[in-house]
Amino acid sequence: MMNSTSEEVKVELPGFVRVYKDGSVERLFGSPLGPPTLEDPKTGVSSKDVTISSDKNLSARLYLPKLASNNHPILVYFHGGGFCVESAFSLPHQRYMNILASQGGVVIVSVEYRLAPEHPLPTAYEDCWTSLNWVASLQDPWLASHGSLDALFIGGDSSGANIAHNLAIRAGTESLDNGVKILGAFISHSHLMDDPSSSNLDVQMGYKVWNFVYPDAPGGSNSHMINPMADGAPSLAQLGCSRVLVIVAEKEGQRDTEIRYYNAVRNSGFQGSVELFETKGEGHCFHIFSPDSENAKLLFQRLTSFLHK
Template sequence: MTSTTKEVATEILPYIRVYKDGSVERLKGTLIVPPSPDQDPDTGVSSKDITIAENPSISAHLYLPKLTAHSQNQKLPILVYFHGGGFFYESAFSSLYHRYLNNLVSQVHVLAISVEYRLAPEHLLPAAYEDCWAALQWVASHSAGNGKEPWLINNGGFQRIFIGGDSAGANIVHNMAIRAGVESLTYGVKILGAVVEHPYLWSSKPIRSESKEGHDKSRRCLVWNLVYPSATGGIDNPVLNPEGPGAPSLAGLGCNRMLVRVAGNDQLRDRGIWYFDMVRKSGWKGDGELFEVEGEDHLFHIHNIETENAKDVCNIDNVVPDLPAP
């Protein structure tokens, strides 16, 4: 009798299983939910899905805070957001991120674009980086008033563009800021600030509280080998290790402000502090801030938005510094 059981090539439990026939089984993630074009009942935020590019397919979830007749044409800060999920699961359209962005947009009063980039292992890195750069270029293309998205044209304040993301999304934020320091965005648009939340960064050399034993077999390494197996230098590739061989100087980060957030109980806490210290010592001329919440774990503010600590994280000063209250 022939067995129908498929052979597993690799798995990272409890998240994903990849079979030798190339099929992929995602074991964890949240449900995809529709946008709320007529305003979310809890926050008053309107949202919609848009297509940025057809080939490759890049889409996004747009969020607009509740506006009054008086503020209908108000120019809002723009936040381009990159979700987490290790580059291989989660979605800009998931219930988790839809709820989080609704809450964030209502609190901070920004126009947000949450990017749906391609996921590994079907689309290995650097696909996600390329998609997110294309999304940034698409946003910037509206600055001259001739784009196709009316929310951006009518309400986008292109002098105040921020990029933000959590975990793998924070890794994307770092890499977008590095690229923006080398390449120009459409019409010379500049990134004002970057919000780096619980960043997924790593290296072959353990730091601080990280265990030396089994370091090269940690989940962070397993994920990297899954999502970017061809990366030159492996886990010391500059897109994961900002001080790895050949890494560009952090002095060239293409933003004027940076907020790095970490959580006290997060296994990636020390990496966030490591990154902030590197930025601070690099000669970068921008303004940086490190914000730590003690006693909390990885992405607590996204999974449990109702807690007091999560509410503190979402206050205006901690997300986009120096913005006026709505």
């Protein structure tokens, strides 16, 4: 616990992060962390931590289903947390990944990218692109022995969904290592915004987060990195994958933007398939923190279907 007074605070993102004048950072929100496991008692999934780049302090947690074959789809996953809190090593995310690896029969690489404000955007985008290329090179034996690059997926929730979208856009014009292609992307409860004038408190907070984590964003609050429908944004037709699943929750503040994003992809000339899945009566990222609820189970079933369709 820091012994700093309010007079020493330089800037604060309420409920998320406090930055002091001496440069130190205090995170006000975050789930407890947990270690990887060699066969989770509930799902049988094994996990381990790997270093992707020691120079960048970039790592990931890998998940392997219990009945491992040599041809599992590979999911590269990006966690949420407003680009500034949470971790791939948190207990809620570990539980989520265990369920998805078990039910979906997928090998998962959950990326521990660097966070703002110590590492403002676009650092997270670059870290996740580096991680995606690391996966494409099959440097880890779990990936080489049990994964199929013919079924490579990316996905994320909240800010992680924003990352997944932006990496899919980048993959439309920039090749991954070894000519690997992304088959599909799921964009879940995304941190995408297209209405700076909105009076919705969740949307207003979303913009505060964006301006905090990416103060030098080209276009500011209307950057194409946060608003894929902005004037001058790259065409959504260039998404570098064959399938897109947009996942929304009825009670999310940004639901309307997510629906507009889905329709924009569908009407862009995108040559792949785009699907929408909405959960009624639920809020933002409910499935991560209440994974045993009936609605979460239905969402997991939909994700499993998407990863094997």
